[in-house]
Amino acid sequence: MKTYKYITIFIAICTSLLFVQCTDADDSDNIIGLVTCDDGLQNGDEEGIDCGGTICEACVGIVDFSGTYVQEDQMGRPGINTVFGTSGMKDSFNTTIPSSMGAAFQSSFETKLLGLNPAYTSNALGLDAATFTTVLANDVLWVAETGTTTYFNGTEILTGRNLTDDVIDVSLLLIFGGPAGTDNPTLTSDFVSANDVTFSSSFPYVANPN
Amino acid sequence: MKKTKIFAAIGGLGLAALSVFLIAADHIDAPAVAGTSTDIADFYSFQGEDPNNLVFVVDVQGLIAPGQPTEQAVFDEDVLLEINIDNNNDLVEDLVIQAIKRDTTMYFFGPVAPSQTGLNSAIDEANMSGSVPISTTTDIQTTTNNGIQFFAGPRDDPFFFDFTRYNEVIAGSATGFNNPGADTFxxxxxxxxxxxxxxSMLGSGVVGANPLAPxxxxxxxxxxxxxxQ
Structure with a gap:
């Protein structure tokens, strides 16, 4: 019965649309099923409702893209603000341009790092606390122009971020693992090493929704 | 345009923004954006199936429950998603790719040099590079224009992390992770x-930015x- 009700509502909406179209005396081509540039639908190869594509006017000027858009959130590397941000600065981190981040946040990131791991001296990359947090505070993702892109694959380090990369284990290892990566063994992996659904090798790569 | 407006109004009534909960790679990272339509959940960039291409994945509004909530989750027409590319290592964007929703379509602009860098942006209407109908849970749409491929819509969250246990460790109620862990996402x-x-549309990269791969x-x-605004 529920389905039937929805069908009824759908028909009602369609009928009302039809009615609206029929009352519009300006148009002579209001035939349902015919792709037109004024049928109130995105159909054919239109890029928006009644615009773009091969026969309709370009969407620019029809669709409104005007205005100023002001930043509220940003992200480069995974988990940076979540892990290293401190109460009171997370919002300002999200609205600071990357070229100003180092000066603004390196010091507080270093304090946070030493709070998480008071025994920190260096990590598996050989970076002391000041150098490591300088890298992290400039929150941009490095992506190699050519060749393998990976957060870490055992050989390449920080040359991109694949869907399959276990970025959490990389981060935990660098924060808690010490110079040899062997310190704090219960903190250097969350023991979740892969997504629960596999990824496609083709666009759009990420799996269908659940 | 009269009919367009009426159609848009009917469509608008059927949609409702979804409030979300919890955290992740950047999911709900800060008080001002937590649970809002500007809350970036995650960001990936990797070499495409065609090694001549680079892929960008931008995830927003994380931790959407499966089923009906997914179908009701919608992109916000007031929120511009902007991918920034700096190709000379001064940490200032040289190129941007902009994406914004209008009606049932996601429109894309660039890669193009932005008219202004920094916190404020205008959409570069003259450099629209393509668009794609926003996919639903069952109607999956992709488009290609001038060699650029586009997708917008709900996906499985690709992120994996025992975030619950991590919070317990940080709070001091656990001393380490469980093996095996439980993927919160x-x-x-x-x-x-x-x-x-x-x-080829992104210019050349620069050596020396990554001290680990100089x-x-x-x-x-x-x-x-x-x-x-």
Whole structure:
């Protein structure tokens, strides 16, 4: 019965649309099923409702893209603000341009790092606390122009971020693992090493929704 | 335009923004954006199936429950998603790729040099590079224009992390992770904008940015969510 009700509502909406179209005396081509540039639908190869594509006017000027858009959130590397941000600065981190981040946040990131791991001296990359947090505070993702892109694959380090990369284990290892990566063994992996659904090798790569 | 408006109004009544909960790679990272339509959940960039291309994945509004909530989760027409590419390592964007929803379509602009860098942006209407109908849970749409591929819609959240246990460790109520751990993001969805761009449109990368791979030319990339004023 529920389905039937929805069908009824759908028909009602369609009928009302039809009615609206029929009352519009300006148009002579209001035939349902015919792709037109004024049928109130995105159909054919239109890029928006009644615009773009091969026969309709370009969407620019029809669709409104005007205005100023002001930043509220940003992200480069995974988990940076979540892990290293401190109460009171997370919002300002999200609205600071990357070229100003180092000066603004390196010091507080270093304090946070030493709070998480008071025994920190260096990590598996050989970076002391000041150098490591300088890298992290400039929150941009490095992506190699050519060749393998990976957060870490055992050989390449920080040359991109694949869907399959276990970025959490990389981060935990660098924060808690010490110079040899062997310190704090219960903190250097969350023991979740892969997504629960596999990824496609083709666009759009990420799996269908659940 | 009369009919367009009426159609849009009917469509608008049927949609409702979804409030979300919890955290992740950047999911709900800060008080001002937590649970809002500008909250970036995650960001990926990797070489495409065609090695001449680079892929960008932008996830927003994380931890959407499966089923009806996914179908009701919608992109916000007031929120511009902007992928930034710095190809000379001064940490200032040289190129941007902009994405914004209008009606049932996601429109894309660039890669193009932005009219202004920094916290405020205008959409570069003259450099529209393509668009794609926003996918639903069952109607999956992708488009290609001038070698750029586009997707926008709900996806499985690709992120995996025992975030619950991590919070217990940070709070001091646990001393380490469980083995095996439990993926907090298993079975949840996000809204994704995915674009695959020929590297030839991004200029050349620069060596020296990554001290761990000093001879590899790299791009510095990041994503921003910006709200219309």
């Amino acid at each position: 298993e079975g949840t969805n996000v809204l994704s904008v995915i674009v695959e761009v020929p590297k 001879t590899v030319p790299v791009y510095n990339v990041w994503v921003e969510a910006k709200r219309k």
